[in-house]
Amino acid sequence: MPFDSTYVDGLDIVLVGGLPRASVVLVAGAPGTMKSSLAYAILHGNARRGRKGLYVSLEQSRESLLDHTRGLEMDPDGTAGNLSVLDLSALRARMEEARGPAWLDLFKMYTQTLKASFPYEFLVIDSLNALEILAKFERHRREVFDLFKWLRGLDATCLVISELPPDPEGGDYRSAADHREDYLSDGIVHLKLAKRGDFGVQRQLRVVKMRGRNHNTDYHALVFDGGFKVTRILS
């Protein structure tokens, strides 16, 4: 099975080679765990090496996202046009009158149209929760199953960002009980904030699931220091 490198220090070692090509991987975590930034960093790293990526933002505007990532030293200008941000948040006003399924069709129309004119190899959906709300999923499991199946047909490695409720205890990965998209995805990368002593908090990452790989299942520290690094947790 071919793999796509994440170009995140240490993450490919944890994944034993990288992300399986054309797979659908959930990047799940509570707010503040840098899910979007990590997903963007993977796109950015690949884009700098000539591989096209599409970031679909359903909530954050393009300007806001790019300001944020520039602050993290991931300037889109350095990608030679290989990284595109699809700002669907701008369409909310226009689509206000449209019914729920319109959003899913809109999302599919854009991603399919762009695949033809901008043949991206990576796709980030930020976030699945926003899409679910906008598209008003009624039979959640069935509709997510169809969506993931459709995403696999795009022949791009998809990172789907999934919001988890804040966990003050910083416990292990637990999916939202009524959603269960974790069963449908090919892989799950869990990000969390773990308390360190009385005042400290550390970002941690764990590859919960990655089909077809004997990956490392331990929690690792996710550090940002001019770029993301995944390291062993030092006690």
Next chain:
Amino acid sequence: MSLYLAVLAAGIAVDAWLLAYALLRIRRTLAKLTLVALLLSFVVMSAAFLGREYAGLGAEWAPVALWTFVLSHPLAALFILVAVHGEALLRRYPAVLLILAPAPVLAAFAPPAGYDLARAYGTAPLNWYLVLCLALPLGEAVAAWSRSVARRSELFLLLAGALVLVLTGPVYGFELEATGLAEAAGSNPGTPLTAILFAAALTLANPAPMRRVPRGAAWDPHFPQGRLLLVDEARPKASAHYFAAAVAGGRPGLKLVRGSAAPVAGHGSLAVAALAPVRWPGSVVLATASEFLARHPAGIVFLRDLAYLVTLAGLPAARDALQALRRAAAGTAGTVVASLALLTPEERRDLLAIPGAASVRLPDPAAEIRAILEARFGAGAVHLLQSFAAREHRRLEDLTYEDVPAVETFLGTAMAVLARAPGDEPMVLGWRKALDHASLDLDRFVRRTLPEAAAGPWASEVRRAGGEELVVRASDYWHGKELDEMLHFAANQMNRVRYGDRVRGAFVQVLGRTGEHLFEAEVRRLGKTPADLGPEDVRRLAASAEAIVRSLEAAIDVASGRADLEARAHRLRAMLSGMTEEAGRAV
């Protein structure tokens, strides 16, 4: 002698190359076969001569050289006769094959008679046969060239090829003998030039590509067999309808239409060939039709765009081609049908005077449909018919036989719309009865065979009875309103549904399922339902379509993606603008 050797060797190469070319590119079966046989005899004849004279081949090759030399003469005659008279030559004059008969006889008697290759043109009776074989096709080519207008260029090439063969054959042979170079005689250095001219003639008159169709039925109730039928009609609709009916009945049919060199099309028993704007259209049409009739002696060749042929080739050439087609069809079960649509009255008169051609005058179905409806519904029927045509994106004058079922369905729907309007029961019953009568008349009109249609009477030519047949008069049952006003009302009601469907269709066609959602959102914004949309709403939707697609574009930061959406926006704008203009006319 080395130059002569080089000329002969180059000639063999040219003959062999043209042989391969003819096998691969020429589509006239019989002409191709005879040309290939001729070129093969040229190659063997020249190779045997060269082998004997310069490569030391033994005496056992002498009969081969002599026999192929002799055989090339009747083959040349046969080829020219086939090329001049078309694929029907062997069917019409099978005796022409007898020209080949003396060749083996003379070859068998060659050794005892002392025939020699070098003196073949000087030894009787062999030389009589050879000269006859060249003189006969030469005479035919001269006669055909002087008569034909449509095939003048093609026949000139054949004539030139035959002349070259004579000059470089017997004339050159006699000269060699006279100058004491008899050892060079027995070859023909002009064969490559002849081959080039013959191959060029067949290339100029190469039939248009067409698919092979099954043999099928040999008869249909519409067209006479063995005739050229000229159909006098305003547009090529009636002839096309009856041709389609005959082909649907299993009779093999070739439809010759105007167009560029189209891909080979057709289905079932139908083959379609495109007549491209070539330099010698008359030759191509004749070759295509003759080839089809040779393959299918009971087939129909339908020249739908005869006016196009007249434009390309001129009236005299088109007339000449039609006369040749009449001869090709004569004596077979085949039919050549040519529509005189779009020709001027003078051109029609000229073509209708072609001797031996049959002709019929057929009605225009659009005029007939209109006349039938007017006879039943009065002058107001035209509103309904116009509404139907607009709904189908057609012009009223383009309606044809195939539209009749849809017209009947449309009338039924209009009837239902009228029945929903406030009115009394007798009026509705009366309308239904009128509709039934109109449907019966329309069905009867469609079911008529070509001879029945030609015999008439035509509804468009029968003076309407002034409404006596109307079961219900509008003035009796519609509170004084006029009949055409009611029909106008029904047409408008149906137009409103049409606008909703059409605008939705434009959105979906351009933006997929997203388009449908956006359309519904916009219609809700207008406070309406798709069925309520009228001409004025189309204008508003066309205006907002611009803003919709602009907002869709804003989501993308990739130039190519934006260009793709821009192209879609352009399409959507164009489609809605078309509807807006139409809506303007309707209002």
